[in-house]
Amino acid sequence: MRNVWIIARREFRHYFVSPLAYAVLTMVFLILGGIFFINIYVGMQMGGISPDGRIVIQPLVTILLFATPALTMRLLADEQRMGTMELLLTAPVRDWELVVGKWLGSFFFMLLILATTWIYPFILDLMTDPGIDQGMLVSAYVGLTFMVASMLAMGVLISSLFKNQVPAFFATLGLLLFLWILGGFAGSGGNPVTRYLSFLGHFYDNLFRGVLHLTDLIYYLSLTILALFLGTQAVEARRWR
Amino acid sequence: MIQVESLTKLYGSHVAIQDVSFKAKKGEILGLLGPNGAGKTTTMRILTAYMPPTEGSASIAGFDVVAQSLDVRRRVGYMPETVPLYPEMSVVEYLAYMGALRRVEDIDERIETVVEEVGLVERSQSFIGNLSKGLRQRVGLAQALLHEPDVLILDEPTIGLDPAQIIEVRKLIQELGRKRTVVLSTHILPEAQQVCDRVLILNKGRIVAKGTPADLQKQLEGVDRFVVQAGCKSSKLLKLFKDIPGVSEVQKGLQEGMIEVSSEGGQDLRPLFARRVVEAGIDLLEIRSTGLDLEKIFVKLTKDDIQTGEEQ
Ligand SMILES: Nc1ncnc2c1ncn2[C@@H]1O[C@H](COP(=O)(O)OP(=O)(O)OP(=O)(O)O)[C@@H](O)[C@H]1O
Numbered sequence: 001m002r003n004v005w006i007i008a009r010r011e012f013r014h015y016f017v018s019p020l021a022y023a024v025l026t027m028v029f030l031i032l033g034g035i036f037f038i039n040i041y042v043g044m045q046m047g048g049i050s051p052d053g054r055i056v057i058q059p060l061v062t063i064l065l066f067a068t069p070a071l072t073m074r075l076l077a078d079e080q081r082m083g084t085m086e087l088l089l090t091a092p093v094r095d096w097e098l099v100v101g102k103w104l105g106s107f108f109f110m111l112l113i114l115a116t117t118w119i120y121p122f123i124l125d126l127m128t129d130p131g132i133d134q135g136m137l138v139s140a141y142v143g144l145t146f147m148v149a150s151m152l153a154m155g156v157l158i159s160s161l162f163k164n165q166v167p168a169f170f171a172t173l174g175l176l177l178f179l180w181i182l183g184g185f186a187g188s189g190g191n192p193v194t195r196y197l198s199f200l201g202h203f204y205d206n207l208f209r210g211v212l213h214l215t216d217l218i219y220y221l222s223l224t225i226l227a228l229f230l231g232t233q234a235v236e237a238r239r240w241r
Numbered sequence: 242m243i244q245v246e247s248l249t250k251l252y253g254s255h256v257a258i259q260d261v262s263f264k265a266k267k268g269e270i271l272g273l274l275g276p277n278g279a280g281k282t283t284t285m286r287i288l289t290a291y292m293p294p295t296e297g298s299a300s301i302a303g304f305d306v307v308a309q310s311l312d313v314r315r316r317v318g319y320m321p322e323t324v325p326l327y328p329e330m331s332v333v334e335y336l337a338y339m340g341a342l343r344r345v346e347d348i349d350e351r352i353e354t355v356v357e358e359v360g361l362v363e364r365s366q367s368f369i370g371n372l373s374k375g376l377r378q379r380v381g382l383a384q385a386l387l388h389e390p391d392v393l394i395l396d397e398p399t400i401g402l403d404p405a406q407i408i409e410v411r412k413l414i415q416e417l418g419r420k421r422t423v424v425l426s427t428h429i430l431p432e433a434q435q436v437c438d439r440v441l442i443l444n445k446g447r448i449v450a451k452g453t454p455a456d457l458q459k460q461l462e463g464v465d466r467f468v469v470q471a472g473c474k475s476s477k478l479l480k481l482f483k484d485i486p487g488v489s490e491v492q493k494g495l496q497e498g499m500i501e502v503s504s505e506g507g508q509d510l511r512p513l514f515a516r517r518v519v520e521a522g523i524d525l526l527e528i529r530s531t532g533l534d535l536e537k538i539f540v541k542l543t544k545d546d547i548q549t550g551e552e553q
Pocket residue numbers: 252255256257258275276277278279280281282283284322428
């Protein structure tokens with residue numbers, strides 16, 4: 001268990017020497033800022049700003065669709081490319097500790113990104129009276145955190161299958177897009193099974209609306225665990241080749 | 242300390258090693274000698290629990306490399322052939338990371354010690370990406386020593402080093418080998434003979450000879466190669482040398498007037514060669530011994546199928 005922490009800490013720190021991570025952080029901040037201020041401006045022209053703290057969340061979800069593969073692509077693929085995988089797999093570290101540690105490191109960095117985006121709802125809260133609906137905002141952010149955790153886990157899984165970052169990026173993006181589109185179809189249909197499997201449905205239908213149900217969180221949590229489990233299997237399979 | 246029994250490893254259907262067995266005691270330096278593709282790295286990767294064998298078993302300090310791989314990994318220090326490192330980390334950061342994963346106590350002290358042992362004190366704050374190949378090699382060695390392992394496995398530890406560094410590293414390995422078990426691989430025969438207490442010669446995935454350097458020396462005696470250059474056509478020289486007793490093979494050299502001669506039998510044939518050329522009325526320009534040729538040795542060993550050195 002301590003190994004998970006040691007690996008996560010290194011991965012988290014690694015983002016701060018990586019230009020790509022800074023680029024992601026800046027992009028998220030700037031794009032959201034742009035969208036936010038356009039919204040405020042339009043709102044003012046129309047005669048009143050809507051006190052909905054979630055105006056940044058929808059664009060944020062779209063940005064995270066691209067940010068996630070960028071943050072996870074190198075995690076295991078790069079170790080394979082550089083050969084450092086050989087050191088990690090001959091150190092007394094269990095395969096799952098390695099995979100979970102990698103994921104946790106990226107999750108911490110993602111939390112940092114999410115935290116910086118709070119500034120926009122915060123500004124909105126200052127600008128409106130009596131302020132924004134905090135409960136809705138918290139529910140949306142909790143949901144976002146869980147959803148992003150599962151997206152990162154899928155990124156780690158894909159990264160374990162590749163030796164180079166670029167294909168890992170596109171494969172992860174492809175997988176997430178696939179879930180997005182699938183969710184679009186399933187979300188509107190009445191079939192409870194497809195609705196339960198809908199990736200975005202759990203977020204937009206409930207958590208985003210301020211409905212904080214355990215089932216939705218469990219859905220993302222199971223997805224995270226499943227992806228990390230499969231990632232561990234992939235690392236182990238590498239030994240048997 | 243190390244016990245290896247009839248290891249076989251297949252990559253797909255390609256046989257990398259076949260029926261490899263050996264043992265190594267505490268305080269012994271064992272050399273795996275062999276040409277490219279002989280299966281040295283494969284054998285070491287099995288010993289370090291990086292990958293399981295297809296067949297056979299191996300154990301380190303009584304722990305099986307497959308069933309008790311974590312116990313094995315705790316006791317082994319490994320320097321892979323490619324010396325994988327993180328370029329964006331400093332030497333000290335890197336060692337601290339590897340040390341943390343290995344639960345090294347008094348990590349700062351240990352880092353200081355190993356950095357000194359491998360001669361990296363001045364560069365300990367440098368980014369690994371800025372180090373030369375030889376220095377990176379030392380970082381890899383430092384990493385393998387960090388947790389004071391009982392068994393050290395070093396895959397071609399001197400490759401890419403300058404001559405002075407090679408001597409230093411060999412000395413270091415010999416020192417380390419007093420208290421630990423060291424397995425090192427090399428394709429340099431003199432290195433194996435100089436550094437190791439015992440040598441296994443691998444070729445095409447099989448052990449073709451094993452024994453102490455002295456044992457091997459006896460086996461290998463008599464395989465010798467010369468380059469002869471004279472003031473005439475190579476073809477004329479070839480004819481002249483073909484029927485000299487003790488000469489096993491003659492072939493054209495790199496340039497006109499030059500031939501390569503292989504001999505067996507153990508005695509120095511150079512005076513005989515010189516006389517032969519001069520008596521034929523040809524100007525002798527050079528006779529040079531090019532020493533033992535590993536390739537030839539493997540050919541000889543596999544042909545004769547000699548096996549000396551007791552199984553211990
Ligand atoms: N991952 C792999 N997949 C398929 N074949 C492999 C793999 N690794 C090694 N081989 C093959 O197995 C054989 C033994 O390789 P190995 O790397 O163990 O040799 P080696 O003695 O270390 O050679 P070198 O001196 O070049 O390092 C070679 O024929 C090699 O091509």
